[in-house]
Amino acid sequence: MSKVLEIKELKAKIGDKNILKGLNLALEEGKVHAIMGPNGAGKSTLSKAIVGHYNVEVTDGEIIYNGKNIVEEEPEERALDGIFLSFQNPVEVPGVNNAYFLRTAVNARRKHLGLPELNAAEFLREMKALVSELGMKPELINRSLNEGFSGGEKKRNEILQMMMLEPNVVILDEIDSGLDIDALRAVSEGINKMKDGKRSFLVITHYSRILDYIKPDYIHVLKDGQIVHTGGPELVEQLEEEGYSSFEEK
Amino acid sequence: MKLDILNALDSDSLLKELKSSSSKSVAASALAKLKVPNKKTEKYRYFDIEPLVTKDWQVADIAEAEPRSEGKKIVIQDGALVNSGDIEGLSVELAEFSDIDSEHFDGLYFLSHLMAKKAIVIRCSKDSSFEIEHIFSKEESLINYRVVILVDANTHVQAYESFSGDAKESFVLSGYDIFVSRDASLKFIKSHTLKQTQYTPIFTSRYKVDSNANLKLSSFDFSFANGLNIIRVELKESANIDASHLLYVSNSAKYGIVSEIVHEGKSSTSSQKAKSILDSGARGIFDALIRVQHSAKWTKAHQNSKAILLESGAYMASKPQLEIYIDDLEASHGSTTGQLDEQQLFYLRSRGIKESDARKMLILAFAHEIVATVDDEYLANKIYAEFERAYYGNYELDCIKTCDGCEELVLKDEQ
Numbered sequence: 001m002s003k004v005l006e007i008k009e010l011k012a013k014i015g016d017k018n019i020l021k022g023l024n025l026a027l028e029e030g031k032v033h034a035i036m037g038p039n040g041a042g043k044s045t046l047s048k049a050i051v052g053h054y055n056v057e058v059t060d061g062e063i064i065y066n067g068k069n070i071v072e073e074e075p076e077e078r079a080l081d082g083i084f085l086s087f088q089n090p091v092e093v094p095g096v097n098n099a100y101f102l103r104t105a106v107n108a109r110r111k112h113l114g115l116p117e118l119n120a121a122e123f124l125r126e127m128k129a130l131v132s133e134l135g136m137k138p139e140l141i142n143r144s145l146n147e148g149f150s151g152g153e154k155k156r157n158e159i160l161q162m163m164m165l166e167p168n169v170v171i172l173d174e175i176d177s178g179l180d181i182d183a184l185r186a187v188s189e190g191i192n193k194m195k196d197g198k199r200s201f202l203v204i205t206h207y208s209r210i211l212d213y214i215k216p217d218y219i220h221v222l223k224d225g226q227i228v229h230t231g232g233p234e235l236v237e238q239l240e241e242e243g244y245s246s247f248e249e250k
Numbered sequence: 251m252k253l254d255i256l257n258a259l260d261s262d263s264l265l266k267e268l269k270s271s272s273s274k275s276v277a278a279s280a281l282a283k284l285k286v287p288n289k290k291t292e293k294y295r296y297f298d299i300e301p302l303v304t305k306d307w308q309v310a311d312i313a314e315a316e317p318r319s320e321g322k323k324i325v326i327q328d329g330a331l332v333n334s335g336d337i338e339g340l341s342v343e344l345a346e347f348s349d350i351d352s353e354h355f356d357g358l359y360f361l362s363h364l365m366a367k368k369a370i371v372i373r374c375s376k377d378s379s380f381e382i383e384h385i386f387s388k389e390e391s392l393i394n395y396r397v398v399i400l401v402d403a404n405t406h407v408q409a410y411e412s413f414s415g416d417a418k419e420s421f422v423l424s425g426y427d428i429f430v431s432r433d434a435s436l437k438f439i440k441s442h443t444l445k446q447t448q449y450t451p452i453f454t455s456r457y458k459v460d461s462n463a464n465l466k467l468s469s470f471d472f473s474f475a476n477g478l479n480i481i482r483v484e485l486k487e488s489a490n491i492d493a494s495h496l497l498y499v500s501n502s503a504k505y506g507i508v509s510e511i512v513h514e515g516k517s518s519t520s521s522q523k524a525k526s527i528l529d530s531g532a533r534g535i536f537d538a539l540i541r542v543q544h545s546a547k548w549t550k551a552h553q554n555s556k557a558i559l560l561e562s563g564a565y566m567a568s569k570p571q572l573e574i575y576i577d578d579l580e581a582s583h584g585s586t587t588g589q590l591d592e593q594q595l596f597y598l599r600s601r602g603i604k605e606s607d608a609r610k611m612l613i614l615a616f617a618h619e620i621v622a623t624v625d626d627e628y629l630a631n632k633i634y635a636e637f638e639r640a641y642y643g644n645y646e647l648d649c650i651k652t653c654d655g656c657e658e659l660v661l662k663d664e665q
């Protein structure tokens with residue numbers, strides 16, 4: 001199996017605090033990887049390190065994507081090359097029209113891939129179709145980006161972006177938190193639709209429920225800044241029953 | 251003519267020196283008291299007034315030729331009315347004007363009135379919408395003129411002000427006296443790009459808003475050179491003003507707004523919002539006072555200033571002030587100055603939008619709230635375009651508003 005994204009001995013800090021402490025993880029092409037782990041273990045920090053968030057300072061180790069170390073790359077370069085993070089808490093951007101924003105992003109990516117840009121009408125047709133698939137209110141298309149969106153609406157908007165941007169690596173940081181049952185189903189269906197045997201997923205979650213919809217190939221346990229255990233889907237049950245304490249830190 | 255030498259004169263000599271009619275003695279005594287401003291004058295403390303009042307100006311003659319009367323636009327060139335337009339419900343004429351605001355705080359307001367022999371008086375007796383274009387072409391001159399707008403009772407008017415012409419190294423001293431009568435409303439929209447090599451404008455105005463009348467001011471100033479807008483507003487009983495100002499200043503210019511809103515009548519309301527974007531070495535000015543007088547019970551007054559500094563050398567002189575003489579009111583004011591939001595910037599970049607484009611989007615978003623106060627969509631788009639041209643040179647940004655347009659199209663062709 002070829003590895004799409006490989007994280008080697010990654011150390012990272014936020015401010016003065018060491019959060020990731022020599023983390024190793026490899027995402028395989030076309031597979032769904034899930035990460036579970038206690039609050040504060042460093043799951044969001046890992047996802048931010050992968051996309052180049054300004055708060056996270058990588059002090060050691062490598063993130064290899066498409067054969068090159070991307071640790072020094074700008075966030076937009078990583079995104080254009082196909083890495084997508086659905087944020088745990090998407091920010092609100094008042095005054096930036098949701099459709100306008102997404103079209104700019106989609107066309108930037110298309111241009112990067114050497115594809116023709118979409119005009120406003122083509123783009124909106126596609127966006128509207130996905131909006132209705134995800135059960136979003138059509139009015140959200142023309143609102144300001146995430147402004148005043150409910151928790152669930154923000155999460156669906158992240159999935160909408162993911163579906164339009166068609167990334168190669170999709171990181172979902174607690175996409176399931178704050179979603180009602182219908183939303184969870186709609187979002188999961190959206191994600192499943194994006195599985196094409198090539199695209200890889202990293203699903204960060206606290207709940208096994210979403211993993212009933214999106215079947216993971218691997219489960220990783222992240223504790224205190226390291227992956228302490230990797231197993232198959234059967235691990236979910238064990239975690240549910242025993243919690244994280246039985247998984248020792250390395 | 252040097253303006254500062256007028257400070258040696260008493261009010262009678264001022265009338266004589268400036269060849270003003272005695273009907274303007276109010277202005278003469280006010281100027282004798284307030285004086286032509288200098289660098290110590292409080293209201294001019296953030297601005298470079300000195301060079302303007304010490305220079306020996308050639309005062310531009312104002313031609314009194316018969317104006318054309320065609321189209322929906324009133325055109326004023328170097329202070330002369332050249333087209334009075336053909337607008338239903340509007341009369342436009344030159345007239346001696348003496349209903350001067352004796353309480354105004356600005357010496358130049360009075361000086362401007364004393365120097366102007368006649369004012370361009372626009373009377374609105376029916377609901378209407380029109381444009382006033384100011385053209386400045388005379389170089390190295392002092393161009394002074396006054397415009398008066400009277401909105402009759404129960405009449406609803408929109409006026410849009412635009413500017414053109416270079417008038418290198420001139421000093422434009424002008425402004426409005428605007429009267430919004432009982433139960434009337436005026437939407438006044440100003441959009442002005444001032445280039446580096448152009449004139450220095452000081453627009454010094456007064457607005458009188460009568461009972462139950464409504465004034466909505468939206469000003470858009472995109473400036474690469476010094477300039478000042480001076481505003482005094484009186485609100486009578488249950489009168490309302492909604493003022494929104496967008497300021498973009500660059501190129502080490504000093505530009506801004508000095509205002510006083512005076513609540514005179516009961517239950518009057520005011521809201522004033524300024525957003526400023528300051529680039530390389532620029533100074534933005536928002537020196538704004540709201541005064542609530544004894545007579546103005548149950549008023550509401552809200553004032554807010556937000557500024558974004560794009561460069562470390564930029565500076566915002568933001569002074570929102572409330573001066574209140576009663577208890578029975580609702581009032582607030584606030585002021586913030588900061589940079590673009592890092593989290594928002596990152597979010598956009600994490601979707602593949604390059605940093606310069608992301609910054610651009612956020613700056614337009616910041617401006618959006620003020621542009622959105624213009625409900626005339628055509629004008630709002632025009633103002634957006636003007637802002638983009640000022641900010642990015644000729645760099646064209648893809649449609650923002652068109653998204654709604656296309657959305658409608660798409661909906662339509664699918665039905």
Ligand SMILES: Nc1ncnc2c1ncn2[C@@H]1O[C@H](COP(=O)(O)OP(=O)(O)OP(=O)(O)O)[C@@H](O)[C@H]1O
Binds near residue numbers: 038046055
């Ligand atoms: N901006 C920040 N400043 C200081 N500390 C931070 C910051 N962001 C995260 N941390 C700290 O880093 C540690 C790891 O946080 P992270 O968000 O990665 O945890 P997590 O595993 O995603 O937790 P959760 O399951 O609660 O989302 C926590 O102790 C957190 O307090």
Ligand SMILES: [Mg+2]
Binds near residue numbers: 044045088
């Ligand atoms: Mg987290």
